[in-house]
Amino acid sequence: MKRRLLLVSNSTLHGGGYLQHCQQQIQDFFGKNVKRILFVPYALHDRDAYSKTARDKFKTLGGGNTFRLLKSLYDYKLVTEIRKRVLEDGIPYMGSSAGTNVSTISINTTNDMPIVYPPTFAAIGLVPFNINPHYLDADPNSKHMGETREQRIVQYHEEPDTPCVLGLREGSMLLVEGSKATLLGSTKARLFQR
Amino acid sequence: MKRRLLLVSNSTLHGGGYLQHCQQQIQDFFGKNVKRILFVPYALHDRDAYSKTARDKFKTLGGGNTFRLLKSLYDYKLVTEIRKRVLEDGIPYMGSSAGTNVSTISINTTNDMPIVYPPTFAAIGLVPFNINPHYLDADPNSKHMGETREQRIVQYHEEPDTPCVLGLREGSMLLVEGSKATLLGSTKARLFQR
Numbered sequence: 001m002k003r004r005l006l007l008v009s010n011s012t013l014h015g016g017g018y019l020q021h022c023q024q025q026i027q028d029f030f031g032k033n034v035k036r037i038l039f040v041p042y043a044l045h046d047r048d049a050y051s052k053t054a055r056d057k058f059k060t061l062g063g064g065n066t067f068r069l070l071k072s073l074y075d076y077k078l079v080t081e082i083r084k085r086v087l088e089d090g091i092p093y094m095g096s097s098a099g100t101n102v103s104t105i106s107i108n109t110t111n112d113m114p115i116v117y118p119p120t121f122a123a124i125g126l127v128p129f130n131i132n133p134h135y136l137d138a139d140p141n142s143k144h145m146g147e148t149r150e151q152r153i154v155q156y157h158e159e160p161d162t163p164c165v166l167g168l169r170e171g172s173m174l175l176v177e178g179s180k181a182t183l184l185g186s187t188k189a190r191l192f193q194r
Numbered sequence: 195m196k197r198r199l200l201l202v203s204n205s206t207l208h209g210g211g212y213l214q215h216c217q218q219q220i221q222d223f224f225g226k227n228v229k230r231i232l233f234v235p236y237a238l239h240d241r242d243a244y245s246k247t248a249r250d251k252f253k254t255l256g257g258g259n260t261f262r263l264l265k266s267l268y269d270y271k272l273v274t275e276i277r278k279r280v281l282e283d284g285i286p287y288m289g290s291s292a293g294t295n296v297s298t299i300s301i302n303t304t305n306d307m308p309i310v311y312p313p314t315f316a317a318i319g320l321v322p323f324n325i326n327p328h329y330l331d332a333d334p335n336s337k338h339m340g341e342t343r344e345q346r347i348v349q350y351h352e353e354p355d356t357p358c359v360l361g362l363r364e365g366s367m368l369l370v371e372g373s374k375a376t377l378l379g380s381t382k383a384r385l386f387q388r
Contacts, residue, residue: 067308108310109309112346113304114304114308117314120311121311134339136340144328145328146204146330155307158239
């Protein structure tokens with residue numbers, strides 16, 4: 001399998017500029033010979049503005065709302081096409097946040113609000129596990145009573161036949177080359193197994 | 195319309211016991227003549243344990259995962275039945291968190307992780323708007339780069355024909371009697387209009 005993926009947890013890290021924390025990895029990933037990049041702007045509402053932003057500054061690639069992004073990928077029949085191009089032809093894929101979610105088995109472990117209804121939660125399936133981007137460790141001082149991220153992923157694993165979930169902290173990213181995955185960045189990740 | 199609803203943001207408030215912050219309102223809502231309560235335990239995985247807990251202590255009514263709860267309500271064909279009993283027969287309905295989400299037009303504004311795929315995001319529709327339970331004001335000191343709650347609801351309202359969203363802070367609840375809704379509790383709410 002030829003796949004080459006760079007799956008980033010988040011587009012902006014606190015205190016830094018857009019994609020600044022992963023700039024070097026992006027350069028290494030695409031190399032000097034890539035002349036054109038297909039940018040998928042579906043995760044935000046104003047696609048023209050989002051594309052312009054990405055084109056101008058090469059930033060926030062693949063971020064936005066995961067449900068909106070996945071629904072549009074299905075609406076335009078791009079899910080199997082992207083899978084084919086990445087897995088069979090070796091076209092490099094880079095995603096951040098929502099773009100990372102849709103590259104995995106399913107979007108069941110997104111943090112986003114379900115603002116639109118996609119035809120399925122099954123996603124492009126470029127890796128045989130799920131990712132939780134922006135992974136957040138529980139804050140013992142928090143007074144908020146919503147479930148912690150860990151509790152949510154544990155709830156997911158109560159369901160049958162659910163895959164591993166990689167909790168990718170902000171600042172981390174996963175480089176996938178064929179059957180080898182390497183964790184890059186400074187903040188590490190947490191692997192949840194059913 | 196006979197409906198009587200008590201829609202609570204959260205089951206536990208920081209520093210208090212289960213349903214302690216809304217105990218008086220629950221007593222007032224159900225009154226002295228209610229002998230039996232139908233408890234819907236679908237939002238958590240272990241339904242027997244959850245039911246026992248609720249029976250023993252009358253707590254965490256309707257909390258848990260919104261997707262799991264709504265999917266089970268459809269699996270058991272309870273959505274239209276509950277709607278009918280509440281709107282036509284005046285059976286009182288109380289929900290907290292997930293139980294509040296499923297009582298509205300749709301679960302598009304839940305905070306929960308989409309761990310299962312329901313047949314639709316349309317919900318029971320006991321009120322003509324949506325609610326965001328556990329509503330959280332943005333923390334200016336946070337270093338986390340995920341979207342704020344406000345940003346998520348604004349993204350929802352970028353979609354066409356989306357209803358109002360009531361951001362119900364932890365500690366707040368909505369009492370609905372016929373066509374009149376009253377905000378109870380100490381922390382207030384925030385109304386988002388498209």
